[in-house]
Amino acid sequence: MTPTRSTLxxxxxxxxxxxxxxxxxxxxxxxxxxxxxxxxLTVDRDGSADxxxxxxxVDAADSGDTVAVRPGxxxxxxxxxxxxxxxAPDRAILDGSRFVNxxxxxxxxxxxxxxxxxxxxxxxxxxxxxxxxxxWTLRDSTVIRASVGVYAPNASGNWxxxxxxxxxTTYSGVFARASTGEWTIRDTRFVAVGxxxxxxxxxxxxxxxxxxxxxxxxxxGVDASxxxxxxxxQHTTVRRSDxxxxxxxxxxxxxxxxxxxxxxxxxxxxxxxxxxxxVSDATVSTRDIGVFTARTTGAWSMRNTxxxxxxxxxxxxxxxxxxxVSDxxxxVSGGETAIGIDARDAASGWSLDSVxxxxxxxxxxx
Numbered sequence: 001m002t003p004t005r006s007t008l009x010x011x012x013x014x015x016x017x018x019x020x021x022x023x024x025x026x027x028x029x030x031x032x033x034x035x036x037x038x039x040x041l042t043v044d045r046d047g048s049a050d051x052x053x054x055x056x057x058v059d060a061a062d063s064g065d066t067v068a069v070r071p072g073x074x075x076x077x078x079x080x081x082x083x084x085x086x087x088a089p090d091r092a093i094l095d096g097s098r099f100v101n102x103x104x105x106x107x108x109x110x111x112x113x114x115x116x117x118x119x120x121x122x123x124x125x126x127x128x129x130x131x132x133x134x135x136w137t138l139r140d141s142t143v144i145r146a147s148v149g150v151y152a153p154n155a156s157g158n159w160x161x162x163x164x165x166x167x168x169t170t171y172s173g174v175f176a177r178a179s180t181g182e183w184t185i186r187d188t189r190f191v192a193v194g195x196x197x198x199x200x201x202x203x204x205x206x207x208x209x210x211x212x213x214x215x216x217x218x219x220x221g222v223d224a225s226x227x228x229x230x231x232x233x234q235h236t237t238v239r240r241s242d243x244x245x246x247x248x249x250x251x252x253x254x255x256x257x258x259x260x261x262x263x264x265x266x267x268x269x270x271x272x273x274x275x276x277x278x279v280s281d282a283t284v285s286t287r288d289i290g291v292f293t294a295r296t297t298g299a300w301s302m303r304n305t306x307x308x309x310x311x312x313x314x315x316x317x318x319x320x321x322x323x324x325v326s327d328x329x330x331x332v333s334g335g336e337t338a339i340g341i342d343a344r345d346a347a348s349g350w351s352l353d354s355v356x357x358x359x360x361x362x363x364x365x366x
Contacts, residue, residue, distance in 0.1 A: 043070060054086075055078055069118075081108045083111060086113055096122045096146075135157045140163045153177045158181045172199040173214070179203045179204075185209050186209070197214030201223055201227065206232075215238075228252050230275075232257075233254070236259055239264065240262075243268070249273060261286055266292055271292060278302075281303075284308070290309045299321045304327050316343045317345055320346075321347070340357035344366060
């Protein structure tokens with residue numbers, strides 16, 4: 001049938017109205033090409049969801065998608081190479097008991113996934129992100145009965161661990177030696193770890209540890225020896241460990257606020273370091289030495305701090321930087337050999353303001 005003149009006129013009017021709603025320089029085809037949408041892919045082992053396997057859903061997901069995992073025990077090793085959200089809203093368990101030297105979750109390359117709500121147990125490694133460049137996040141998750149909780153050496157992204165826990169590991173809770181990003185660990189507990197709570201030796205970059213508890217580590221709460229960068233440790237507790245914070249031969253400025261070290265050997269060890277240290281509102285109650293700072297060159301400021309120790313409160317032999325201690329108390333109870341502050345062979349520039357030093361041996365050795 002040949003269209004009538006009136007029908008053609010109606011089609012032309014309709015087309016002109018559509019084009020009038022499109023911004024200048026943009027065609028209808030261009031608008032379709034630039035539209036983006038994110039999907040949520042569901043996982044349940046019983047077959048009631050989109051996928052039975054977490055890995056199958058992750059492989060099918062595009063960047064920006066969400067993989068939602070329903071409760072259950074999943075015997076899988078997951079590799080994530082996209083910027084996806086991997087979430088278990090009602091908790092889910094990854095179990096590695098069927099694997100030899102298994103890994104619960106591996107992040108690769110520049111991927112920046114957000115992983116939330118999982119318990120990972122019985123793997124050799126919980127989360128692996130070595131040599132990665134992405135800003136990945138581990139949130140509200142637990143790693144238990146592993147060799148290492150989070151393994152991220154040489155990672156350069158600004159990764160985050162938050163609201164999580166690592167327990168019963170053979171070695172460190174977090175192993176991130178030689179990392180270079182400005183990463184953060186906060187609101188996280190490390191309990192009964194065989195090595196350090198956080199091992200970041202040889203790292204660079206400005207990182208933050210806040211609201212962290214390390215209880216019963218086989219070594220130190222945080223070991224950043226040989227590292228370079230400006231670091232912040234705040235609102236953190238270390239109990240029943242060798243040392244609260246260790247930063248031997250480090251180069252960078254440290255800010256330590258509201259640190260508690262209890263039932264350990266030493267509070268802080270910073271021997272041969274070069275940066276400046278600011279310590280405030282700290283409580284150190286340990287067996288041997290409160291603060292060991294021999295041969296350091298940076299300026300030290302300590303205020304509102306309580307040290308209750310057995311052998312030495314502050315060991316600052318051979319230091320070259322200025323020292324200011326204010327509004328603090330140092331109590332040493334180890335007999336005649338006890339020393340409150342040992343500043344022998346230290347450079348001039350010591351200042352004690354409103355500091356109560358009580359030692360069963362020597363209050364201040366200069």
